[in-house]
Amino acid sequence: MATEWGFVEQRDGGYAYTEPMLGVLDLIRRALSRLHGVPHRTVVAPPVIASSIIARTSYPACFPQLLAAVSTLNDPSLVGDAMSYSKDAAAAWRAGLAPSRWVLQPAACYSVYALLADSRLNEPYECDVTGWCFRNESTSNATRLSSFEMREFVHVGTADSCAGFVDFWRAEITSFLSELELLPRVVPAADPFFGRGALLLARSQLQSASKVEFVVEAESGPLAVASLNSHGNALTEQFNIHCGDNATASACMAFGLHRLARSLLWVHGEDVNSWPNSILPTIGL
Numbered sequence: 001m002a003t004e005w006g007f008v009e010q011r012d013g014g015y016a017y018t019e020p021m022l023g024v025l026d027l028i029r030r031a032l033s034r035l036h037g038v039p040h041r042t043v044v045a046p047p048v049i050a051s052s053i054i055a056r057t058s059y060p061a062c063f064p065q066l067l068a069a070v071s072t073l074n075d076p077s078l079v080g081d082a083m084s085y086s087k088d089a090a091a092a093w094r095a096g097l098a099p100s101r102w103v104l105q106p107a108a109c110y111s112v113y114a115l116l117a118d119s120r121l122n123e124p125y126e127c128d129v130t131g132w133c134f135r136n137e138s139t140s141n142a143t144r145l146s147s148f149e150m151r152e153f154v155h156v157g158t159a160d161s162c163a164g165f166v167d168f169w170r171a172e173i174t175s176f177l178s179e180l181e182l183l184p185r186v187v188p189a190a191d192p193f194f195g196r197g198a199l200l201l202a203r204s205q206l207q208s209a210s211k212v213e214f215v216v217e218a219e220s221g222p223l224a225v226a227s228l229n230s231h232g233n234a235l236t237e238q239f240n241i242h243c244g245d246n247a248t249a250s251a252c253m254a255f256g257l258h259r260l261a262r263s264l265l266w267v268h269g270e271d272v273n274s275w276p277n278s279i280l281p282t283i284g285l
């Protein structure tokens with residue numbers, strides 16, 4: 001069993017977690033909850049989501065390589081019954097799998113847009129959403145996990161209220177990561193769009209700075225631990241969400257909790273009790 005900082009590598013590129021990782025993840029969850037301005041409303045997004053929800057977004061067109069669907073056995077009689085379990089039955093199970101109505105959630109905020117779908121808000125809506133996400137990454141290592149816990153602060157309102165949200169969290173998270181002595185840099189993001197338009201979409205994302213990432217140093221080089229995303233009216237249109245009589249827009253502040261924990265362990269060491277005094281008030285020790 002290979003372990004490193006509490007990452008326990010399983011077969012075929014999956015990971016389980018133990019100490020010190022679990023303790024640091026818990027510290028981060030509580031530190032984020034203490035930040036000034038955290039939305040009071042909390043939502044837990046389950047790890048599977050209806051494919052009809054994801055089909056309302058541009059995710060399947062932009063990132064089909066990362067999306068994973070859940071398959072189920074449509075005809076259970078193919079494998080016999082529990083009393084006649086055999087290797088043949090296991091092979092029949094695999095051969096009989098067919099797409100179900102579920103996909104693995106690629107980002108926690110989609111559950112929030114689904115929650116608000118086809119509605120009119122009287123005022124901007126904010127929430128603090130957590131969920132396990134999955135992306136079908138071509139390589140799975142401890143810094144590019146296929147399965148990870150994502151926390152997001154989501155804002156749905158007007159273009160102006162979204163701009164205020166983005167400015168606020170950009171400053172707030174820069175100082176949070178600086179207080180943790182992770183030396184953050186805020187850089188425009190270029191997502192791995194799929195297909196012929198990939199370069200064009202990535203360039204337009206860079207130019208518009210619609211997504212920025214908070215990058216810190218880790219053992220394998222710069223690591224994005226959080227991102228701030230301005231969706232404009234794309235998601236509110238796709239989900240038919242209105243805010244009063246104004247044009248509606250949305251934005252989210254997202255954290256990859258495992259990456260944040262990993263960078264803390266790399267910078268400050270795996271013995272939490274010997275972390276520098278200067279970061280203790282922020283991390284809550």
Ligand SMILES: [Zn+2]
Pocket residue numbers: 107108109110152229252253254
């Ligand atoms: Zn989001």
